[in-house]
Amino acid sequence: MIRLRRRQGEDVNQVARRSVSLFELRTVLSGRTTLILGLAGATGFFIIWELGHYITPEESQRFLPAPQEVLGALITLIVEKDYIAxxxxxxxxIFASFFAAxxxxxxxxIAMGCFMRLRALLNPTISAFRYxxxxxxxxxxxxxxxxxxxxxxxxxxxxxxxxLVALILDNTKSVQPELIEAALTMGAGRRQVVTEVVVPAVAPAVVDSMRNMIAVGWTYLVIAEIVAASDGIGAVMMRAGRFLKVDIIMAGILTIGFLGVATDLLFRLAARYAFPWNRERGD
Amino acid sequence: MPSDQAPPRTAITASNVTRQYVGGTFTAVDNISLELRENEIVCFIGPSGCGKTTMLRMIAGLEYPSMGDLTIFDKPITGPGPDRGMIFQAYTSFPWLTARKNIEYGMKIMGLSREERSRRSDEFLRLVHLDGFGDSYPASLSGGMKQRVAIARTLAQNPGVLLMDEPFGALDAQVRWEMQEMMIEIIERENTTVVTVTHDIQEAIYLSDRIIFFTRSPGRIKADIPVSFKEGRRIPRKEEMLALPGYVDLERQLFAMMREEIQQK
Incomplete structure (x- = not known):
């Protein structure tokens, strides 16, 4: 709990009510606070990592290199090993496969969310593949x-x-039925209802689902590049593993984490730009 | 409204309309026959689950009778169409279109030219008191304003019949009566035939020329009541109506009927 200073014209009780707790329910945060807390969390992670490195016995330290060593390995990779490629x-x-998907x-x-017969035909099979x-x-x-x-x-x-199919089917199912019915009573045909009502109505939710699923795509990257691969981040990590180069493995993990966050941000920005009308939604 | 010369045409007829669900085990609407005249404002009123909304949705063509026939201006109703505009309780203004583009959407479906759409959308923005909000997206409008966008969009198609399913049910009390007065003004100007579903007794009396009272399920017509104390007038201010002799009697009668329906299980 952090005590706050008294603001002008505020009595002591009001200040007490403003006092900040980490566990305040569903409070509204400013962008600045969100950023500071996020950075604090990340810094905390690196501090714990650093501490972990120093309490590790000397002879095992190379299995848990310090953050700055991993950063060094990363720079060496980029400068000497053509890591950028x-x-x-x-x-x-990631992007080519995700685009294809x-x-x-x-x-x-979207089609399965619109047409019940198509959904009944395909959904059981597609659901099974998810498992x-x-x-x-x-x-x-x-x-x-x-x-x-x-x-x-x-x-x-x-x-x-x-x-992705399952998520987008769900997104489409939750399009408000009255929007569709309103279009029908205005005389819209089936094709118009799908292209002019369902598609724009579901678009922001679809981009959200895409954002969540491309994260899953990144988690599959290493699996895809571990087997029979000579290039890619996963292959570099796999090679490093053979020589117990833990700093390089960790540099790979950091790279994927960073790229994942960057992709997420890209999707958020794209959504904000593409759907300016959708500003009631949070985040 | 009583007309001066020719008797008004019949706008909508229902003959022995029944609607059953779940393989005939539940009857929502049971053998209803009625006739709605052109330029008439009719309210369907009754307790929750009395089939009034089902009846309205069948007129809209969004649902089909299990038995019986429905016509609009002597043509059978086979599905939804722009001759019957519909306003829903939920806000249906499209969030991805500005108020103006929303209003133009229905006209676009009808194939009106760009100039015509733009001219009429100006006109209808003014009609629903939204001039100046044409370029706003629904997300930045209040509930009442969103509903007015939907009303303007529907009316801009110039439907023969306007259907409203608890159109002001989601609005707070003050906005609701403002909307009711605005509707009276618009209906009077546009000369539209209107069918409204409501369970708000005062709203029913204020808006309608005629009130059709539904029994609790299965939905049948309990009473067909002309709102005769208004003498066919459309009253612009609600308090004027409340002051008329006859208002309280009708309200009391409707409340008593409502209680009757709710109490019998």
């Missing part, structure tokens, strides 16, 4: 495509596409 390769795999999942999910871990497809994909880029892209597509 690996990063770009991984980004390409969306190309199928977005129209399919199969994407990694279990690796042997199959290797047989089909060999150790190629296609194999990696296919794995990444499989990792997200079924969840």
């Amino acid at each position: 690996d990063i770009l390769k991984s980004c390409f795999r 969306c190309l199928i999942a977005v129209p399919l999910g 199969l871990p994407a990694a279990s497809f690796i042997p199959l994909l290797l047989v089909w495509f060999g150790p190629t880029d296609t194999q990696k892209l296919a794995l990444l597509v499989l990792g997200v596409i079924f969840f």
Whole structure:
């Protein structure tokens, strides 16, 4: 609990009521406070990591390098090992596979949300696929495509596409039915209802779902690049593992974390720019 | 409104309309026949679950009778269409369109030219007292204003019949009576035939020329009551109506009927 200074014209009771608790329910935060708290959390993480490094016995310290050592490894990777090319390769795999997955999942999910018969036909099968871990497809994909880029892209597509369909189906189902009925009573045809009402109504929720699923895509990246890969962030980490280069493994983890957060931010900004009318929604 | 010369045309007829759900186990509307005249304002009133909304939705073409026939100006009703504009209780102004684009949407569906749409959207923005808000998105408008956008959008299509399903139910009391007075002004100007569903007795008396009282499920017509004390006038201010002799008697009668329906299980 942090006590606050008395503001002008405020009595002591009001100040007490303003006192800040970490566990205040659903309070409204300013952008600045949110940023400061976020940075504080990240700093705390690095401090704990640093401490962890120093309490580790000397002979094992190389298995838990300090943050600055990992940063050093990262810089060495970039300067000497052409790490940027690996990063770009991984980004390409993520974005290309995600784009392909969306190309199928977005129209399919919206269509299944609109047409009950299509939903009844496809939903049980698609739901079943959601329960199969994407990694279990690796042997199959290797047989089909060999150790190629296609194999990696296919794995990444499989990792997200079924969840994406399910999420977008849900988004579409929750479009307010009165919007559709209002369009019908204005004389809109079926095609118009879908393209001029359902699609714009569901669009912000779809972008939200995409943002959440591309995060899942990043989590599959290492799995895709561990097997039969010579380039990409995952391959670099895998190689480093063989030589017990923990600093490089951790540099890889940090890279993926950073890229993931950046992607998230990109989607948020895109949504804010694309749907200026949607400002009632939080975040 | 009683007309001066020719007798008014029939706008909507229902003959022996029944609507059943769940394989015939639940009857929402039971054998209703009625006739609504052109330029008439009619309210469907009754306790919750009496089938008044189902009846309205069947007139709109959003639901179909299990038995019986519905017509609008002697043509059978087979689905929704712009000849019957509908206002919903939930706000249906499209959040991704500005107020003006919302109002133009219905006209666009009808194939009106860009100039015509722009001219009429100006006119209807003014009619619902939203001039100056044409470029606002619904998210920045109050509930009452959102509802006015929906009303303007519907009226701009010039529907023969305006259907309203508890149109002011989500609004607070003050906004509600402002909206009721605005509706009277608009209906008088546009000469529209109106069917409103409400469970607000005062609203029913204020808006209607005629009140159709539904029994609790299965929905049948309990009474068809002309609001005769208003002598066919559309009264611009609510307090003027409250001062008229006959108002209290009708209100008391409707309350008594409502209690009758609620109490019998």
